[in-house]
Amino acid sequence: MSSPEAPATEEAEAPVTDEVREEVLAELREDLGDAIVGTHIVPGQDLWVRVTKDAWQQAGFALRDGAGFKMFEFVSAIDWLPSPWGKSEDSPTDEVVETEPAEIVTGYAGGDTRFQVFARAHSQTRKMGVTLKVDVPEDDFSLPTWIPVFAGANWHERETREMFGIDFVGHPHLVNIYLPGEFEGHPLRKDFPLLARHVKPWPGIVDIEPMPGDESEEGEEG
Amino acid sequence: MAAITDRQRLAYANAQAADGRVNLEFETDEGMTLNMGPQHPATHGTLRIVVKLDGEQVLSCEPVMGYMHRGYEKLTEVRTYPQVTTLINRIDWLGSFANEVPFILAAERLMEIEAPPRAQWIRTALFELSRIANISLFVGDMALHIGAMTAAFYAFRDREFVLNQIEAATGGRFHPNFDRIGGLKDDLPKGWIADTKAAMERIRDFCDEMEILVEGNEIFEARTRGIGVIPAEVAMQFGLTGANLRASGVDWDLRRDEPVGLAWNEVDWNVITHPDGDSFARFWVRLQEIRESTRIVDQLLDGLPAGPYMAKVPRIIKVPEGEAWVATENPLGEMGYYVVSQGGLGPFRVKIRTASFNNVSVVPWVCRGVYVPDVITILASLYFILGDIDR
Amino acid sequence: MGLVESGKLPKPLTSLLNTSRKYSIWIFQWGLACCAIEMGAALGSPRYDVMRLGVIPLPASPRQADLVCFSGTVTDKMVPSIRRLYDQMPDPKYVISMGSCANCGGPYWDSYSVTKGVDQIVPVDVYVPGCPPRPEALLEGIVLLQERIGKEDMAERWRGEPIVVS
Numbered sequence: 090m091s092s093p094e095a096p097a098t099e100e101a102e103a104p105v106t107d108e109v110r111e112e113v114l115a116e117l118r119e120d121l122g123d124a125i126v127g128t129h130i131v132p133g134q135d136l137w138v139r140v141t142k143d144a145w146q147q148a149g150f151a152l153r154d155g156a157g158f159k160m161f162e163f164v165s166a167i168d169w170l171p172s173p174w175g176k177s178e179d180s181p182t183d184e185v186v187e188t189e190p191a192e193i194v195t196g197y198a199g200g201d202t203r204f205q206v207f208a209r210a211h212s213q214t215r216k217m218g219v220t221l222k223v224d225v226p227e228d229d230f231s232l233p234t235w236i237p238v239f240a241g242a243n244w245h246e247r248e249t250r251e252m253f254g255i256d257f258v259g260h261p262h263l264v265n266i267y268l269p270g271e272f273e274g275h276p277l278r279k280d281f282p283l284l285a286r287h288v289k290p291w292p293g294i295v296d297i298e299p300m301p302g303d304e305s306e307e308g309e310e311g
Numbered sequence: 312m313a314a315i316t317d318r319q320r321l322a323y324a325n326a327q328a329a330d331g332r333v334n335l336e337f338e339t340d341e342g343m344t345l346n347m348g349p350q351h352p353a354t355h356g357t358l359r360i361v362v363k364l365d366g367e368q369v370l371s372c373e374p375v376m377g378y379m380h381r382g383y384e385k386l387t388e389v390r391t392y393p394q395v396t397t398l399i400n401r402i403d404w405l406g407s408f409a410n411e412v413p414f415i416l417a418a419e420r421l422m423e424i425e426a427p428p429r430a431q432w433i434r435t436a437l438f439e440l441s442r443i444a445n446i447s448l449f450v451g452d453m454a455l456h457i458g459a460m461t462a463a464f465y466a467f468r469d470r471e472f473v474l475n476q477i478e479a480a481t482g483g484r485f486h487p488n489f490d491r492i493g494g495l496k497d498d499l500p501k502g503w504i505a506d507t508k509a510a511m512e513r514i515r516d517f518c519d520e521m522e523i524l525v526e527g528n529e530i531f532e533a534r535t536r537g538i539g540v541i542p543a544e545v546a547m548q549f550g551l552t553g554a555n556l557r558a559s560g561v562d563w564d565l566r567r568d569e570p571v572g573l574a575w576n577e578v579d580w581n582v583i584t585h586p587d588g589d590s591f592a593r594f595w596v597r598l599q600e601i602r603e604s605t606r607i608v609d610q611l612l613d614g615l616p617a618g619p620y621m622a623k624v625p626r627i628i629k630v631p632e633g634e635a636w637v638a639t640e641n642p643l644g645e646m647g648y649y650v651v652s653q654g655g656l657g658p659f660r661v662k663i664r665t666a667s668f669n670n671v672s673v674v675p676w677v678c679r680g681v682y683v684p685d686v687i688t689i690l691a692s693l694y695f696i697l698g699d700i701d702r
Numbered sequence: 703m704g705l706v707e708s709g710k711l712p713k714p715l716t717s718l719l720n721t722s723r724k725y726s727i728w729i730f731q732w733g734l735a736c737c738a739i740e741m742g743a744a745l746g747s748p749r750y751d752v753m754r755l756g757v758i759p760l761p762a763s764p765r766q767a768d769l770v771c772f773s774g775t776v777t778d779k780m781v782p783s784i785r786r787l788y789d790q791m792p793d794p795k796y797v798i799s800m801g802s803c804a805n806c807g808g809p810y811w812d813s814y815s816v817t818k819g820v821d822q823i824v825p826v827d828v829y830v831p832g833c834p835p836r837p838e839a840l841l842e843g844i845v846l847l848q849e850r851i852g853k854e855d856m857a858e859r860w861r862g863e864p865i866v867v868s
Binding site: 267268269272276281283284285286 | 812814
């Protein structure tokens with residue numbers, strides 16, 4: 090944790106290099122070639138690899154068989170759209186106003202679309218994990234399933250489909266896992282409103298807890 | 312009593328009809344469908360399992376979740392970092408403290424703050440205490456599902472002593488919310504160390520008692536040995552973690568292999584594995600892990616470093632942009648938080664990877680071909696908590 | 703015992719019936735979330751021991767129960783089951799709502815999948831606050847309910863009319 094974080098550039102140019110993760114990246118590059126469109130390394134911590142949509146399943150196999158990341162962690166997605174409702178952090182008396190959508194800022198390893206699917210696998214021999222990312226364009230809102238790669242992806246993809254609406258091609262049983270059948274919308278999309286919040290503003294906004302060791306507040310809080 | 316009123320008769324008839332719809336459906340071609348849950352004594356929590364049967368044998372089995380889905384991942388997006396820890400306490404409600412730690416570590420990693428050693432040691436000790444509180448209940452619960460009620464009473468009895476210690480240190484019997492970004496809310500109270508050691512002694516006695524009472528029991532062995540075998544390969548494919556993975560013979564424990572700043576590697580303990588991969592192995596591994604945890608706690612408290620329990624952190628916590636993944640070995644298995652920050656007061660997106668979700672996803676695979684009573688023991692031995700599955 | 707139905711129950715008989723009812727409550731444990739463990743501690747652990755209050759835990763089915771304790775978060779998906787099992791309970795029946803989630807939604811007040819309070823579905827007699835309430839709190843809730851049963855006019859309850867307790 091002591092090493093400084095790498096600048097969020099496309100290629101890792103950190104002052105401290107991380108040979109282990111560079112090596113994994115080189116192996117993946119050998120297998121996937123041009124399918125890798127973005128990478129990011131935080132030395133000593135983690136490795137991100139972004140692949141093209143066509144190579145999603147292939148990347149899974151390369152990760153599992155080629156690089157030896159045999160342990161499945163999760164599949165999920167992220168909606169990079171800044172929330173149109175804000176974070177409801179303004180003063181409780183403020184009205185919730187719908188603002189113009191701000192520019193989409195994507196995270197490590199870059200991205201071109203609003204939705205990204207990311208998955209993680211772990212290697213017990215290398216003692217490290219890799220996060221794979223893939224862009225999912227909204228005009229072709231689907232992705233090949235990862236079940237042939239990791240059987241455990243089954244439920245995770247059902248969850249992702251339910252929460253974001255992303256279709257997983259080849260999934261045998263893509264039905265709702267959490268929500269009742271009549272539920273409308275995809276809750277984890279940023280433009281899905283939490284209605285309770287619109288009816289009643291968040292009462293805990295002004296509450297910022299004094300920290301222990303803070304001189305001015307010492308002894309007051311129990 | 313007098314004659315039943317019409318209203319009562321109607322209610323009774325309605326209830327009968329409802330029961331008939333819920334519990335049993337007969338189908339002609341595919342055997343019988345049996346519905347367990349969502350409120351079923353054998354599925355601690357509100358898990359519902361639809362089992363297709365051929366006689367007593369399970370043809371296929373499909374867990375239906377969502378009865379405890381509370382939308383954590385969405386709610387974290389509209390809360391600040393200190394508020395999120397209050398919320399995530401309640402994911403795995405038996406080992407609450409352990410839920411906070413990986414999230415706080417992820418936030419600390421993004422903020423490039425490191426908690427002082429004393430805080431890390433106390434964190435580790437409380438982490439292990441919550442593991443003991445969690446798994447000691449499992450031991451009783453597992454026996455309960457086999458049909459032995461006494462063990463559950465014993466587990467509740469001895470668990471109280473651990474909960475007392477957690478309460479004495481944190482103020483919360485169940486949901487401590489004690490962890491802060493940069494350290495802990497408070498230091499340990501006076502006399503806590505001696506009391507905790509006495510409680511650990513008691514827990515070790517409890518383990519001995521359980522070994523005699525449950526593990527050596529002939530019926531228990533007959534119900535669990537060779538039932539629900541999960542090979543290591545399958546376990547890895549489904550992403551099983553924790554004792555379920557170690558019971559399949561995989562020597563993997565994040566506490567030893569990736570301690571992420573916590574103090575496990577400062578003390579002497581063993582990773583317990585079992586080669587069998589059956590229900591009995593999972594029970595056995597967990598029981599031994601309680602013992603190891605008591606050893607860890609004892610040693611941590613002996614060597615507790617002096618110093619501050621809180622690093623310097625800004626008064627208003629803003630986490631810089633970035634993404635971080637931190638996972639720890641929680642009582643149920645690997646629990647990880649993938650925190651995406653865009654520089655606000657709260658996280659932009661938090662992916663919560665819980666152990667039980669992956670652990671239970673193996674149920675359809677492992678329950679094919681077993682008998683109905685074995686479904687119960689397999690579920691009990693996989694050990695899940697509904698809040699941890701559904702989030 | 704046509705007296706009960708006719709509504710002309712002598713006072714001593716009422717109090718006798720109420721006393722016997724209030725010390726033989728079968729409690730159906732509807733454990734939903736965190737509170738279920740605290741309820742389990744209250745019902746099943748030697749330290750709290752609910753039986754000394756004359757409450758008998760773990761009936762085989764809701765049809766044998768007089769009291770149901772909803773402990774934990776009620777989700778929208780769970781609501782039909784809750785209503786169904788409540789309907790199966792024989793009258794007179796009582797409901798304890800345990801914990802903030804069952805009372806009002808608690809920490810999930812803004813969630814998209816949580817029902818904000820079990821009282822939207824079934825009538826609640828006693829609310830036990832806390833997140834989760836300690837087992838002692840649940841015991842106190844039960845004691846309060848017993849006081850309430852003790853003051854009840856049984857004939858009214860028998861007819862299924864809404865009860866008013868001073």
